[in-house]
Amino acid sequence: MGMLQEFKTFAMRGNVIDLAxxxxxxxxxGKIVSSLVDQIIMPPIGWLTGGIDFSQLKWIIRPADNSDPAHKVAEVAVQYGAFINTLIQFVIIAFAIFLLVKAINRLTHRQEVAAPPAADVVLLAEIRDLLKAQQPK
Incomplete structure (x- = not known):
């Protein structure tokens, strides 16, 4: 089998398409959740905390120095506010995935419970019960 044919077989598998x-x-x-956090959740939280914009919170390690145009020094800062926004986005996405997996597991469990036992399993159980009944006590 040529490499091109092998790649075509791989790419057209259901799992690869489902993954894509x-x-x-x-x-x-992710974009929807980012918008939800940035435009809906964080503004009221900022308002409750006195107008703080979490996305702008940072710890400045070295301030920018633009006094000499030939040797501009960029600001060095830890932007923990953006990290807080990203953390909130992660929690929302993780919770949504949790709910999705929980719903899928519930549907899968219902299908398993609803399925009657296979005929060979029922037959083997009957044979076992007959053998137990015929054993001398």
């Missing part, structure tokens, strides 16, 4: 769809939907869902 999941990545695209996941990217779009």
């Amino acid at each position: 769809v999941g990545v695209v939907i996941g990217g779009a869902f």
Whole structure:
């Protein structure tokens, strides 16, 4: 089998296509959650905390120095506010995935419970019960 044919077989498998769809939907869902956190959740929290914009919070290690145009020094800062926003986004995404997996598990469990036992399992159970009944006590 040629490499091109092997690649075509690999790429057209259902799992690869499902993964590609999941990545695209996941990217779009990430943008929705980012917007939710940045435009809906964080403004009221900032208002409650006295107008603090979390995305602008930072710890400046070395301030910028633009006094000499030939030797500009960029600011060095730890931007923990952006990290807080990202952390909130992660928690929301993780919770949404948790709910999705929980729903899928519930549907899968219902399907397993609803399925009657296979005929060979029922037959083997009957044989076992008959053998137990015929054993001398």
